Amino acid sequence: MSEASIYPFKKIEKKWQEAWRKNNVFSASVSCDKPKYYLLEMFPYPSGRIHMGHVRNYTIADVAARYKMAQGYQVLHPMGFDAFGQPAENAAIKNKTHPKTWTLKCIDWMRKELEAMGFSYDWNREVSTCLPEYYRWNQWIFLKMFERGLVYRKEALVNWCADCATTLANEEVIDGKCWRCKKEVVQKDLEQWFIRITEYKERLLDDLEKLDHWPSQVIAMQKNWLGKSEGVEIYFRMKGSDTILPVFTTRQDTIFGATYVVLAPEHPLVKQLIKDSPQEKEILDFIDKVAKETKTVRTASDVKKEGRFTGAYAINPVNNNEIPVWIADYVLMEYGTGAIMAVPAHDQRDFLFAKEHNLELKIVIESQNSKAGRQNELLEAYEGDGIQVNSAQFDGLSNQEAKVKIARWMEESGIGKKTTNWRLRDWLISRQRYWGTPIPVIHCDSCGIVPVKEEDLPVELPDKVEFSGTGGSPLSYVKSFIQAECPRCKGRARRETDTMATFFDSSWYFLRFCSPKYDKAPFDKKEAAYWMPVDQYIGGIEHAVLHLLYSRFFTKFLRDIGLLDLSSPIGDEPFLRLLTQGMVLKEGEVMSKSRGNIVDPDSIIKNYGTDTLRLYILFAAPPEAEMEWSERGIEGAFRFLNRVWRLLDHLDRLPKDAQISPILKKETHRAIKKVSQDLENFKLNTAISAVMELVNAIYREIETDIREAARVAVFLISPFAPHMAEEMWQRMGNNESILSAGWPEYDEKFLREETVTMAVQINGKVRSKVDVSCDITEDELKKTVLSDDKVKDRLKDEVIKKFIVIPKKLVNIVV
RNA sequence: GCGGACGUGGCGGAAUUGGCAGACGCGUAUGGCUUAGGACCAUAUGGAGAAAUCCAUGGGGGUUCAAUUCCCUCCGUCCGCACCA
Numbered sequence: 001m002s003e004a005s006i007y008p009f010k011k012i013e014k015k016w017q018e019a020w021r022k023n024n025v026f027s028a029s030v031s032c033d034k035p036k037y038y039l040l041e042m043f044p045y046p047s048g049r050i051h052m053g054h055v056r057n058y059t060i061a062d063v064a065a066r067y068k069m070a071q072g073y074q075v076l077h078p079m080g081f082d083a084f085g086q087p088a089e090n091a092a093i094k095n096k097t098h099p100k101t102w103t104l105k106c107i108d109w110m111r112k113e114l115e116a117m118g119f120s121y122d123w124n125r126e127v128s129t130c131l132p133e134y135y136r137w138n139q140w141i142f143l144k145m146f147e148r149g150l151v152y153r154k155e156a157l158v159n160w161c162a163d164c165a166t167t168l169a170n171e172e173v174i175d176g177k178c179w180r181c182k183k184e185v186v187q188k189d190l191e192q193w194f195i196r197i198t199e200y201k202e203r204l205l206d207d208l209e210k211l212d213h214w215p216s217q218v219i220a221m222q223k224n225w226l227g228k229s230e231g232v233e234i235y236f237r238m239k240g241s242d243t244i245l246p247v248f249t250t251r252q253d254t255i256f257g258a259t260y261v262v263l264a265p266e267h268p269l270v271k272q273l274i275k276d277s278p279q280e281k282e283i284l285d286f287i288d289k290v291a292k293e294t295k296t297v298r299t300a301s302d303v304k305k306e307g308r309f310t311g312a313y314a315i316n317p318v319n320n321n322e323i324p325v326w327i328a329d330y331v332l333m334e335y336g337t338g339a340i341m342a343v344p345a346h347d348q349r350d351f352l353f354a355k356e357h358n359l360e361l362k363i364v365i366e367s368q369n370s371k372a373g374r375q376n377e378l379l380e381a382y383e384g385d386g387i388q389v390n391s392a393q394f395d396g397l398s399n400q401e402a403k404v405k406i407a408r409w410m411e412e413s414g415i416g417k418k419t420t421n422w423r424l425r426d427w428l429i430s431r432q433r434y435w436g437t438p439i440p441v442i443h444c445d446s447c448g449i450v451p452v453k454e455e456d457l458p459v460e461l462p463d464k465v466e467f468s469g470t471g472g473s474p475l476s477y478v479k480s481f482i483q484a485e486c487p488r489c490k491g492r493a494r495r496e497t498d499t500m501a502t503f504f505d506s507s508w509y510f511l512r513f514c515s516p517k518y519d520k521a522p523f524d525k526k527e528a529a530y531w532m533p534v535d536q537y538i539g540g541i542e543h544a545v546l547h548l549l550y551s552r553f554f555t556k557f558l559r560d561i562g563l564l565d566l567s568s569p570i571g572d573e574p575f576l577r578l579l580t581q582g583m584v585l586k587e588g589e590v591m592s593k594s595r596g597n598i599v600d601p602d603s604i605i606k607n608y609g610t611d612t613l614r615l616y617i618l619f620a621a622p623p624e625a626e627m628e629w630s631e632r633g634i635e636g637a638f639r640f641l642n643r644v645w646r647l648l649d650h651l652d653r654l655p656k657d658a659q660i661s662p663i664l665k666k667e668t669h670r671a672i673k674k675v676s677q678d679l680e681n682f683k684l685n686t687a688i689s690a691v692m693e694l695v696n697a698i699y700r701e702i703e704t705d706i707r708e709a710a711r712v713a714v715f716l717i718s719p720f721a722p723h724m725a726e727e728m729w730q731r732m733g734n735n736e737s738i739l740s741a742g743w744p745e746y747d748e749k750f751l752r753e754e755t756v757t758m759a760v761q762i763n764g765k766v767r768s769k770v771d772v773s774c775d776i777t778e779d780e781l782k783k784t785v786l787s788d789d790k791v792k793d794r795l796k797d798e799v800i801k802k803f804i805v806i807p808k809k810l811v812n813i814v815v
Numbered sequence: 816g817c818g819g820a821c822g823u824g825g826c827g828g829a830a831u832u833g834g835c836a837g838a839c840g841c842g843u844a845u846g847g848c849u850u851a852g853g854a855c856c857a858u859a860u861g862g863a864g865a866a867a868u869c870c871a872u873g874g875g876g877g878u879u880c881a882a883u884u885c886c887c888u889c890c891g892u893c894c895g896c897a898c899c900a
Contacts, residue, residue, distance in 0.1 A: 006854090217894075220819045224896050231900080249900060262900095305898075330898045340900045348816085349898050383816090423899065544895075619840070620827060626893090628827070632841055639854090640840085646855095686829065689839035696839090699856095759835040764881045766835050804880055806834050814880045 007645035009609030013723040017118055025739055026120045028076040030530050037073040038531045039065050040510055040575075042539030042547070046081045046128075048106035050113045052584040052591055052617070052629065053540065055601050058119055059614045060581055060623045060684065061538045065120045066719040067679045070743040076531050078513040079114065079121040081107050083130035084436045085502045086164060086180065089474075092435075093467045099435040100463070103130055113602070117610050118722055125516045129505035130435070134512065136458030137522035138504055139440040141554075144561055146441075146451050150196045153449060157266075157334075158428055160188035165472075166431045167192055169501060171225075171546045193430035193439060193498060197553050201226055201424050204552060210570045213577035215624070221544040227423025232407050234341065234416040236261060238273075239313040239322055245269060248336030248421055251346065252406045253399040256391040257364035258341040259354070260324045261314045262307065264333040265290045273312045273325065283308050283327065290329045305330045305353045316341075317415040319392065328353060336421055344381065351381035364390045365399050427550070429501045434465055434474040436499030444486035444493035453487050459495070473497050506547055507554040510534055510574060511564070521563065529565040537575040544580070551575070579682060582626040584617075591629070599629055611721035612638045618684040618720060641721055644695055647710045648731055650702055661704035665750050667697035668709045672746035675716045684720075691716045715744050759810040760785055762794055766810075778805055785811055 020026065041061045044054055065077040088099035095102070107128060114121065127134055145151045159168040161178040167190065172179045197204075205226045208219050231250035238245060247261065263270055265287040274280045286308050307328030314325050330349055331340055344354035344361045354361055361378065365386040388394045394402045410416035430439060438459045440452035452459055462481045465474045475481055475497040486493035508522060514531045515524035539547075555574040558564045566572050583590055586597040604613045616637035621627035671694035678687035691713065698709050711732065718725035718738050729738040753774050758781075760768040768790040772781060782803060785791055791813070798815035805811050 215820090217819050221895050224818060227896085227899070229899070247900080251900075328898095330900095332899070335899045342900090347900070349900080352898095421899075423896090541894080622828085625821095625828090630827075630841075633827070635853095636840055642854095685827090686839080689829075692839055757835090761835080761881075764834095764879095769835080802880060804834095806881095809834055810881090812834080812880050 007642055007724065009611060009641075009723070012727045013116075013118065013609055013611070016723045016726045017115060019726075019737070020118075020120075021115075021123075023737070024124075025737060026075075026077065026122045027124055028074060028078075028122050030527065031074040034072060034074040036076065036531060037068045037536075038076045038534045039068065039536050040078070040513070040534045040538070042537075042543060043080045043082050043506070043509060044110065045085060045087070046083055046103055046106040046110050047087065048109050050110060050117075050601055052599060052601060055117065055613065056584055056617050056623075056627070057538055057540070057581050058114070058117065059617055060579070060682070061536075062117075062119045062614075062722075063618065063679070063684060063719040064536060064538075064682070066722060066739070067743070069120070069739055070715075070718070070741075072742070075120075076125075076513070077120055077122060078125040078127075078516075079119070079123070080125075080127035080509060080513065080516075081110070081129065082502060082506050082509070083107065083128040084135070084499075084505055086166075086433060086435065089433060089435045089467065098463070100130065103128075103435075116605060117601075117614070120722075125513055127509060127512050127516050129437075129502070129509065132458045132460050133519070135437040135505065137508075137512070138437040138500060139452070139457050139459060140454065141508065141522060141558070142440060142500070142504075143451050143454060143457075145195060145557065148561070150199060150557070151193065152196065152426075153191060153193050155189060155191040156194075157187045158190050158192050159185045160190070161185050164433075166433050167428055169428045169503070170425050171427075171503075171549070172501075192428050194426040195429055197427045197550075198422065198424055200553050200556055201228075201422050203556055204424075204549065207552070207556075207571065207573055210573055211575075211578070214575075215578060215580055218541070218544045218548065218578060218580060222549060225424065225545045225549065227421075229421050229423075231419060231421065232410055232416045233337065233419040234410065235317060235414075236314040236341070237317070238325075239315055243269070243272075245314055245325075245339055246337045247339045247341045248419060249341055251343065251403075252410065252416070253388065253391075253394075253403040254343040254346045254364055255316070255318050255341065255406065256388075256394075257343045257345050257362045258316055258323065259344060259360040259362055260326055260342045262331045262340050262342050262353075263310075263325065263327045264331040264338040265327050265329060266333040267327070267338045269339075270310065270327055273310045277311045279308065279311055283310065286327070293329070305349065305356060307353060307357065309357075318410075324359070326357075334425070335423070345378065346381050346383055348381045348383065351378075362390060364388060429504055430498035431501050432473040432497075433499055434461070434467070436502060437505065438475070439496045439498050439500060441496040442484050442486055442493045443496065444489060444491060446491060447486055447488045447493075450486055450488050450493070456487070473499070475499070503546060503550050507550040508558065510537075510551070511555075511558070522558075523563075525563065525565055529567075532564070532566055533568050533570060533573065534575045536577045536579065538579045538581060540583075541580040548575075548578075579623060581623050582621065584629055585626055586629045588628070604634060608634060608638045609641075609723075611724050612641055615641065615688065615720050619688045620685070622685050623682050640692060640695070641724060643699075644713065644717060644721075645724065645728070647695075647698065647706070647713065648728060650706065651710055651732065654705065654707070655703065658703065658705040660708070661701045664697055664701040664704060664706065664709050667694055668712050669746040669750040670694075671716060672712060672744050673751070676743070676746070679719065687716075688720060691720075712744050714738070715741075753808075756808045758808070760788065760791055761810055761812040762791070763814060764812060767791065767794055774808065781805060781811065785813070 039061055041057050065075050068075050083103050088103045091102045092099045129135060159173050161168055161183060163181045163183040164178060168178060168185060173185050176185055177183060178185055205228055208222060211219060229250055231248055232252040233246045233248050236245045236247060274283050305328060307326045310325045310327060312325040313322045316323055342350040344350040345363045346365055366389050367382055367384060367386045385399055388397045388399055388402045394406060407418055411418060438461060440459045442450045442452060444450050462478050465478055467474055482495050484493050484495040511523045511528055515527040518524045551574055556572045559566055559572040570576055589595055589597060591598050616634045619637060620633050671690050674690040675687045694713050698706050714725050714728045726738050755771050756774050757769050757771050759766050760770060768788050770784055770788055772784055800813055800815055802814035
């Protein structure tokens with residue numbers, strides 16, 4: 001390749017990035033006469049280097065931002081850094097640098113990389129969550145939650161990652177492993193800080209209905225996570241005592257088939273039941289054994305269900321049958337009441353356990369297809385629908401009907417109560433780490449837990465800390481930090497040393513972007529009212545339940561306390577549209593450091609320029625699908641951009657007598673229409689192919705007057721390859737940035753066709769084609785088609801039964 | 816087990832209120848331009864066949880004049896949740 005045929009991307013990209021910065025073209029402000037558009041990407045953790053996932057995420061968004069700007073929207077497109085978190089602390093231990101120094105350096109580095117991609121961020125609005133001017137508002141929001149009873153401290157079994165030396169929220173435990181370090185998570189009894197997110201569960205579930213523009217997958221995942229399940233709590237009485245044992249079930253229709261009861265080993269009743277009994281020791285040993293198992297082992301489906309008989313009996317309240325009480329590892333304390341009624345005939349887990357321990361089995365639902373009397377042949381539990389049998393007054397009903405009636409009957413007779421159970425737990429937010437927002441609370445021996453006064457915020461992180469990397473929060477060794485005065489009694493007190501989970505920081509950053517320098521509240525109510533909700537949010541699917549659930553909760557809470565003024569069709573939901581971009585793969589695997597298959601964006605930018613990288617990453621696959629990295633693909637994108645660039649030469653050499661080509665005119669307007677529609681719907685890969693088609697058409701008509709078509713091509717490519725577009729636009733004689741030149745409009749009149757080629761089908765198979773005028777009548781069309789040689793040939797002796805016309809597309813002759 | 820997404824050439828992918836399957840790109844082939852080219856230009860490119868033609872959107876079935884698109888069923892892949900009672 002000769003140098004002359006390669007477009008000077010290095011020079012151009014630098015030139016325009018500087019121009020955009022100098023002229024502040026991406027700064028957003030409240031405007032009365034323009035519609036607003038808030039475009040947001042999930043802000044990155046400042047690891048120091050951007051990877052292809054970032055590139056893809058931010059490029060998708062940047063195209064939308066530039067398109068909306070060109071269309072005349074007032075676009076808010078901010079960027080910031082989710083800057084607290086463990087990697088900084090680990091780096092501190094390893095490199096003997098302070099987490100703050102390390103983080104701020106990484107932020108600088110990353111900001112430069114993002115700028116080199118030419119992204120249209122309003123850098124005046126940048127926020128970093130690790131700075132006191134940001135995290136003081138974390139503390140402020142925490143205090144507001146505290147005031148309203150949404151924050152509490154409780155000793156409980158919590159998830160503990162020994163490797164990270166800290167607690168984890170349920171949402172952070174994936175397959176029993178730590179979401180960050182992938183090491184096994186254990187349960188530990190600790191006193192921790194929780195947020196009562198469960199208070200909002202109904203709203204979090206119901207409002208999912210409003211999110212029409214979210215991927216169904218994310219909606220499903222959140223529903224799943226909230227895990228609403230409706231059933232009945234049934235009260236069993238213990239034989240020989242007044243103790244009541246409530247169990248939860250969604251299958252009250254099987255209550256007559258309950259042949260034993262099972263408690264979780266941790267159930268508080270267990271110790272009381274076995275006290276002084278002969279099997280006490282054996283059972284305590286069993287409980288001990290189960291407690292030592294990790295959750296992954298305990299819940300593995302291939303593990304045999306183990307259990308012990310307690311020696312106690314419970315009374316089934318519907319028929320006064322005495323049934324044995326067992327404990328078993330397959331019943332979990334944290335769900336329902338920690339106790340179940342076992343119906344081995346109609347629940348596979350109970351079935352397996354009953355077989356194992358020789359327990360009674362009683363059929364109460366008969367499948368409609370099966371014959372009665374197969375009790376002894378059961379090979380597995382029957383979990384489907386059917387007709388009630390052995391169920392007293394409910395015999396003969398369908399089980400679905402019985403479900404309703406039994407629930408009502410239980411409520412009326414005091415045997416049970418309709419209950420709704422949720423999977424969602426309260427959110428554990430305290431972490432035993434340094435690099436996070438200090439929880440603004442003081443422990444006083446006489447006053448107990450006392451919140452820090454609002455005017456004393458922020459509680460700043462002390463700079464001087466030791467990072468031993470061995471046990472306990474580094475903050476708990478900083479005497480000057482711990483020593484505090486009780487805000488209430490002024491006595492000597494102790495400052496809380498736990499910090500907040502970083503998901504707290506990211507649950508409201510989108511609101512901070514509306515007024516990032518505001519110092520009277522987390523955000524300016526008026527500014528937020530103008531910009532919110534986020535019109536388009538773009539990020540990875542990995543936050544489907546974590547960040548996206550917390551953010552929805554925060555927004556609702558902040559609205560409830562009157563801080564947020566939201567009036568949109570989605571009410572107190574923060575994100576109108578959500579796009580979850582697919583992952584970038586190499587040889588079918590996710591790019592990752594550990595796999596060593598990373599392609600560094602910097603090297604691509606160096607060799608081909610950022611416009612090529614941007615174009616390629618969007619062209620290779622639809623935004624929400626996975627994409628496979630291909631070096632060949634990069635070259636193809638680069639070739640195409642060079643082809644576009646060479647249009648400048650052809651414009652210089654335009655023949656004096658060049659005529660406007662009606663074909664090219666049509667192609668031009670068709671391209672505007674197609675690209676605009678595709679951009680509207682984030683069909684970016686096909687938008688790019690439409691631009692390619694236009695460029696191909698220009699080259700086919702290169703002898704004609706291509707000026708309009710070339711101008712449009714530059715516009716249409718501008719969201720994807722903004723640097724090249726700016727440069728070409730300028731070289732085509734324009735002084736203003738293409739960003740302020742608007743977006744081309746298409747005119748239907750150029751799209752109208754005089755004639756059209758219609759396919760002629762006989763019995764649904766294409767047999768010929770005819771060129772006809774667009775406004776041909778059906779009679780004339782029929783005549784033309786039937787006089788076509790190929791058709792005549794085919795139809796010789798056939799009788800035409802039907803003649804179907806799809807205007808401008810095809811005719812189908814049925815014989 | 817429950818829930819979600821998906822299955823189209825050698826490859827990435829187009830086409831959805833049912834209407835010409837394979838747009839666009841990659842790769843490949845042939846030719847041109849060239850001292851040369853991994854640059855550029857032109858042509859071809861789902862499979863079978865000399866051709867007419869036939870076959871083809873994971874498999875099978877259905878609805879229809881017409882199905883990649885709608886329905887049923889089976890197979891397969893990916894993702895989320897899960898001894899959740």
